Amino acid sequence: GSAGYLARWTDSDTIETGLVYDSLSNVGIGTTSPIARLNIRGAGTGTGLGFLTVDSTGAQRFAILDNGNVGIGTTAPNNLLGVVGSVAIGTYTSTIGPSNGLIVSGNVGIGTSTPTSAKLAVYGGNVGIGSSSPGASLQIAGNAVIGYGASSITGPTNGLAVLGNVGIGNTSPGFNLSVAGSLEVTGNTRLGGATYTWPGADGSSGNTLSTNGS
Numbered sequence: 722g723s724a725g726y727l728a729r730w731t732d733s734d735t736i737e738t739g740l741v742y743d744s745l746s747n748v749g750i751g752t753t754s755p756i757a758r759l760n761i762r763g764a765g766t767g768t769g770l771g772f773l774t775v776d777s778t779g780a781q782r783f784a785i786l787d788n789g790n791v792g793i794g795t796t797a798p799n800n801l802l803g804v805v806g807s808v809a810i811g812t813y814t815s816t817i818g819p820s821n822g823l824i825v826s827g828n829v830g831i832g833t834s835t836p837t838s839a840k841l842a843v844y845g846g847n848v849g850i851g852s853s854s855p856g857a858s859l860q861i862a863g864n865a866v867i868g869y870g871a872s873s874i875t876g877p878t879n880g881l882a883v884l885g886n887v888g889i890g891n892t893s894p895g896f897n898l899s900v901a902g903s904l905e906v907t908g909n910t911r912l913g914g915a916t917y918t919w920p921g922a923d924g925s926s927g928n929t930l931s932t933n934g935s
Contacts, residue, residue: 725753763787770796 729739742749749755751762763771765787772785773796784792792798794805807818811826818824828836836842849855851862864876868884876882888894890901910917 768797 723738725742725744726738727741727743728736731737740750742753742755744753744755747755747758747760749760749762751764752760761771763769763786767787768790769787770784771787772783773781774783775781781796782794784796784798786792786798790798790801790803792803792805795803797803805821807820808823809816809818809825810823813824813826816824828839829841830836830844831842832844832846833842847855847857848859849862850860852860864878864880864882866874866876866882866884869882874882886894886897886899888899888901891899906919908919910919
């Protein structure tokens with residue numbers, strides 16, 4: 722045999738050098754210079770399986786590829802970590818997460834490591850809902866609703882439904898719509914069920930707004 726290698730039986734009366742190397746302090750598989758208690762050297766740098774666990778039925782559960790990608794529930798992770806199934810983080814470790822989803826008990830930071838005052842804090846980029854290339858801090862492709870709680874409400878097409886008062890330049894609106902500052906309106910406006918047309922130019926002092934009869 723070879724020094725340092727664990728021997729293996731090839732038949733009832735023959736011993737040969739095995740794959741496992743014992744440095745007296747660490748164990749190596751595929752390497753004669755292990756730097757950890759267990760050091761496994763892969764066959765290459767690609768997607769070959771360097772480490773794999775299976776359950777009692779033979780189902781593959783945990784895998785590490787030669788390129789360093791880790792798979793849980795998959796042996797073909799395309800990223801540093803690939804998980805097939807649900808994930809729970811924080812104190813929810815005993816809670817079943819959403820199917821193929823994620824449940825987090827603490828705050829989440831994207832672009833920040835200190836999301837101390839928000840469940841979700843996003844820094845240094847835009848957020849897109851229904852859009853993969855948002856051009857603003859928040860861009861929504863479709864409709865949205867605010868203030869309806871758990872009710873299943875469908876908002877207007879590419880519009881917004883709000884249950885409550887709306888303030889523009891005002892953080893404490895006392896009406897359905899409160900605007901602090903100037904307001905520009907073009908086109909027709911419905912007030913109290915009647916339609917009004919705004920003049921296209923400044924009028925004389927004392928002019929009043931009247932219905933267009935439609």
